[in-house]
Amino acid sequence: MTKYLAPVLIVAAAAAWSQAQAPAQNTNAPAAVPATAPATADAAKPAVKVEKIVVGTAINNREVMGTATSFGADVEQVYCWTKLIVTDPPAKIKYVWTLDGKQVLAHSVDVNNSGRYWASKKMQPGSWKVEVQTDGGVSLASAEFKRTTEAPAKAETAPAPAAPAATPTK
Numbered sequence: 194m195t196k197y198l199a200p201v202l203i204v205a206a207a208a209a210w211s212q213a214q215a216p217a218q219n220t221n222a223p224a225a226v227p228a229t230a231p232a233t234a235d236a237a238k239p240a241v242k243v244e245k246i247v248v249g250t251a252i253n254n255r256e257v258m259g260t261a262t263s264f265g266a267d268v269e270q271v272y273c274w275t276k277l278i279v280t281d282p283p284a285k286i287k288y289v290w291t292l293d294g295k296q297v298l299a300h301s302v303d304v305n306n307s308g309r310y311w312a313s314k315k316m317q318p319g320s321w322k323v324e325v326q327t328d329g330g331v332s333l334a335s336a337e338f339k340r341t342t343e344a345p346a347k348a349e350t351a352p353a354p355a356a357p358a359a360t361p362t363k
Contacts, residue, residue: 240281243334
């Protein structure tokens, strides 16, 4: 048994020595700030900024066409076109569509760089709002418009001018 006593004493002495060498812990030190807390107010800013938002009837060459704040019964679908500046890619936004104050659709989009993005929605008559939000629900921008039940006013066509009387030739 004495042959085991020497190694046990050596291990115990080494453990006691390493504890004595460790710095004392200060129990009055302030608690560490959690890694998830923003260090400054800038850290809480959204990673996406909406430079422009507009609603229209079509997209052509990445540009919105037929912009308006009121659409007639002939318009079945509208597009919410946005120009986004992405400061911290990748990011995610949502297009949130509401009809008469009630949410009817929320569509998420991954945005990896600045540029033009759009979403579309089939329309029913009523007061509409489409809002661009961060993935966490912070509102970035919105556009409001109406869809009526009225047909669009048709342009009246003027009667064709009378043809000049034929001149007899000699």
